[in-house]
Amino acid sequence: MGSPNRVSVVTQLLVGCGLLVLVTSTSTTPATTEVLNKVYVEDLEPVDDMPSSRIVGGQYASDGQFPHQISLYIRGDFTCGGSIISASYVVTAAHCVTSQPGINYPASYFTVRAGSSQLYTGGVYVSVAETKVHPQYRSYIYDIALLRLSTKLSFNSRIRAISLATVEPPNNSAITISGFGRVRTSGELPSRLKYNTLRSLTYGNYKRFISDVDPTTLCLSHTIGNGACYGDSGGPAVYNGKLVGVSNYIINGCGSNYPDGYAKIPSFRNWVRQNSDLP
Numbered sequence: 001m002g003s004p005n006r007v008s009v010v011t012q013l014l015v016g017c018g019l020l021v022l023v024t025s026t027s028t029t030p031a032t033t034e035v036l037n038k039v040y041v042e043d044l045e046p047v048d049d050m051p052s053s054r055i056v057g058g059q060y061a062s063d064g065q066f067p068h069q070i071s072l073y074i075r076g077d078f079t080c081g082g083s084i085i086s087a088s089y090v091v092t093a094a095h096c097v098t099s100q101p102g103i104n105y106p107a108s109y110f111t112v113r114a115g116s117s118q119l120y121t122g123g124v125y126v127s128v129a130e131t132k133v134h135p136q137y138r139s140y141i142y143d144i145a146l147l148r149l150s151t152k153l154s155f156n157s158r159i160r161a162i163s164l165a166t167v168e169p170p171n172n173s174a175i176t177i178s179g180f181g182r183v184r185t186s187g188e189l190p191s192r193l194k195y196n197t198l199r200s201l202t203y204g205n206y207k208r209f210i211s212d213v214d215p216t217t218l219c220l221s222h223t224i225g226n227g228a229c230y231g232d233s234g235g236p237a238v239y240n241g242k243l244v245g246v247s248n249y250i251i252n253g254c255g256s257n258y259p260d261g262y263a264k265i266p267s268f269r270n271w272v273r274q275n276s277d278l279p
């Protein structure tokens, strides 16, 4: 790995550590909340190594199974996921494109790969012309951003926009998450896209896990050994074929018994439409 990789690794580590906070929980030990963009190129799993237990938990995606999924790179290094919402726009997490709330990285740092279920290869690779971060973004809330691509994507069976959900899923709905994130807290990045099925928790139902979740956060519950992990940030949560969430954070490490935090798309749909080319 060359020196450009090391520079961004250090940057991402600082970002991650700077955002560590405590969230009040009903258990006696405080829970630790973390964003999910701390990944290292050195941790890439060899392409031919595909053990069965993995995202954390879940399964490998087939080509074209998640045509809205992109991988986002900062100065050439994989950092986050995202979802295609139109030929020119991708939605991701705000913490993927900022060094801290209020301080955006230059758009020129970012590139997007679409149409590939592999990291670092396949599909099309396009540069980002502009990033738009939600103006109310601060740690863990309103953690959503838009990327305007420098060239329009051509849709095909492996590259397609996903429509935005207008309503929150009912409690206990099956929600599909996908991403190239680590397969466990200190684990590797999978070379191939993974997905898993989590369960939505509506307000009141997540209160038994966490006491102070913002109403714009979608909580997704899972059993131990499942859920989002570092590198899944910005990636999609899908319900009934529509985008319902954008990956934001985990609590107490990957695959813990705490729910994962996603920005709730129905809460941000108007902002997304006003700041993109969606009708």
Ligand SMILES: *[C@@H]1O[C@H](CO)[C@@H](O)[C@H](O)[C@H]1NC(C)=O
Binding pocket: 171, 172, 199, 200, 201, 202, 205, 221
């Ligand atoms: C809400 O969904 C969660 C997660 O699947 C489940 O554990 C809980 O029992 C549900 N609550 C109700 C009231 O059905």
